[in-house]
Amino acid sequence: MRRERRRGGPVLLAGLGGFALGAATVLFVVWVYGVHPAGAPPPLPGVSPPRGAAPGEAPPAAAPGGGANRTGPPGGEAAPPPAVGSDVDALGRRHLLLPVQGLRREQLRDSFSEGRAGHLHEALDIMAARNTPVMAVEDGRLAKLFFSAQGGNTIYQFDPSETYAYYYAHLERYADGLHEGDRLRRGQVIGYVGTSGNAPPESPHLHFAIFRLTADKQWWRGTALDPFLVFTQPQ
Numbered sequence: 551m552r553r554e555r556r557r558g559g560p561v562l563l564a565g566l567g568g569f570a571l572g573a574a575t576v577l578f579v580v581w582v583y584g585v586h587p588a589g590a591p592p593p594l595p596g597v598s599p600p601r602g603a604a605p606g607e608a609p610p611a612a613a614p615g616g617g618a619n620r621t622g623p624p625g626g627e628a629a630p631p632p633a634v635g636s637d638v639d640a641l642g643r644r645h646l647l648l649p650v651q652g653l654r655r656e657q658l659r660d661s662f663s664e665g666r667a668g669h670l671h672e673a674l675d676i677m678a679a680r681n682t683p684v685m686a687v688e689d690g691r692l693a694k695l696f697f698s699a700q701g702g703n704t705i706y707q708f709d710p711s712e713t714y715a716y717y718y719a720h721l722e723r724y725a726d727g728l729h730e731g732d733r734l735r736r737g738q739v740i741g742y743v744g745t746s747g748n749a750p751p752e753s754p755h756l757h758f759a760i761f762r763l764t765a766d767k768q769w770w771r772g773t774a775l776d777p778f779l780v781f782t783q784p785q
């Protein structure tokens with residue numbers, strides 16, 4: 551009895567010490583890496599989608615669906631239809647091209663549900679060397695070239711049926727000769743990976759989002775869909 555109690559003290563203390571050390575480590579990791587899961591690249595403060603309105607435009611209205619706040623001129627306030635799994639399935643069947651040259655599907659990591667400053671990310675971050683070509687994921691109209699404080703140089707492309715929009719952000723620059731209204735072809739180089747907007751200078755990446763447009767097809771509004779799920783649908 552006594553011996554057990556004597557042994558119990560140090561064991562208990564060691565246990566508490568170990569727990570404290572573990573807790574401190576966890577707190578440190580959380581402090582450094584934010585809410586990102588273990589094994590994830592460092593958080594990218596500034597990989598948020600754009601929120602700033604263009605000069606002369608009214609204050610942005612938050613896009614439905616939380617974090618994928620794309621911004622633009624004011625418009626109708628009608629709520630978009632809710633996103634459904636069938637959207638992901640439908641897009642998956644199109645076998646969209648991966649938007650960064652040389653990228654393999656196995657390299658993708660889902661970052662759709664991660665937290666970003668004050669909102670959900672609702673997009674896919676694809677790390678790549680600066681100036682790696684960015685390609686259109688399928689055919690469709692270039693709806694908007696837009697510069698915002700957060701997204702930097704961005705492109706909004708509609709799919710051929712104008713049901714969905716593809717959003718490419720933090721581009722180093724646009725491809726030469728690109729204009730709004732262009733009919734883009736799948737695989738066409740439309741820009742280059744960079745850090746424009748609020749992307750960290752040491753972390754060039756493409757911020758890529760997909761959203762279902764509302765009935766009035768405004769380029770900045772819609773319901774976010776997870777690109778990772780679209781790209782990793784069984785082929």
Ligand SMILES: [Zn+2]
Pocket residue numbers: 597598599671673674675756757758
């Ligand atoms: Zn991002």
